[in-house]
Amino acid sequence: MDPRWLDATEMAAWHAFVSTFHLLERRIEEQLKAAAGLTHPQYEILVHLSAAPGRQMRMTELARDVVASKSALTYQITQLEKAGLVERAHCPSDERGVLAVLTDAGMRCLERVAPGHVEVVRAYLIDRLSREELHTMTTAMRKTERALRSSH
């Protein structure tokens, strides 16, 4: 087997990617916690639900979208339900199914929190990148995303 080690450029790219993401995640968690007592996974759930038709989604589909395990999503939806931001509903077309539904309070919460969150994403990522850098990064990420999603 040929290991094919990473050269300096590749190593730099990988480390920059990993470190930056973790740092950014920390910053985002900090901001969301302070602003609304939300975690980033919880916020992501609200965002995806708000964009879905009827502001609702099946659990499994939602888990795929936000890239969480089923059990992690079960846990978080329960938390959000306690906070009144999401409700569970029976799925009419599938007796096994559960729909996570964004409540009005959940929508209001999201609208209240989103600007501050976006500001962080802007301040540390988006606004520091040129339009071309942004485009290149998106293309690159999508290639990887596709490869990862299709291989399972």
Add this chain to the structure above:
Amino acid sequence: MDPRWLDATEMAAWHAFVSTFHLLERRIEEQLKAAAGLTHPQYEILVHLSAAPGRQMRMTELARDVVASKSALTYQITQLEKAGLVERAHCPSDERGVLAVLTDAGMRCLERVAPGHVEVVRAYLIDRLSREELHTMTTAMRKTERALRSSH
């Protein structure tokens, strides 16, 4: 306050970034667990120690490098110590300090695991990107990393 919402391109970039990273993390965790019973944070600790002079680092410095909280690092070093891959040593220059030292077993473990790990990083990220994409991504990540590290 002006929210300055994200437009479609910016939104796409951000979502691609977040989703891809989480997917890749999952894949990496899976590979490392199967190959050596290591988690990604643990692997990162071994990598950083192996690259440090004397294969040792102060706890706080190591925590900064791998982007972990102090308590998370304390926990992980304890786990790695149980596995015999890392040892703790007193810091000669600072009575409060603790050095995390990579053992020979730890170094051998890393050398054994690294190729498989690198293969995953290659297969899903590095090898799918052109040299220029790689370079652009690194530049972009570094800008963000610098901003995040300097603001604390």
Add this chain to the structure above:
DNA sequence: TGATTGTCGTTCAGTTTTGAACGACAACTC
């Protein structure tokens, strides 16, 4: 229809992370 196979969401035990609090030592100030 009945049997098989697969998917859905939850549960559970075990693992990991978080953030605040802490004792111990270092660095600085006067």
Add this chain to the structure above:
DNA sequence: GAGTTGTCGTTCAAAACTGAACGACAATCA
């Protein structure tokens, strides 16, 4: 050099995640 302030690493309880196992239902096929 005594007092203040800051940093170091750990501890603790609470929160969150993981992966395997599960009961319930759906889909497929003979």
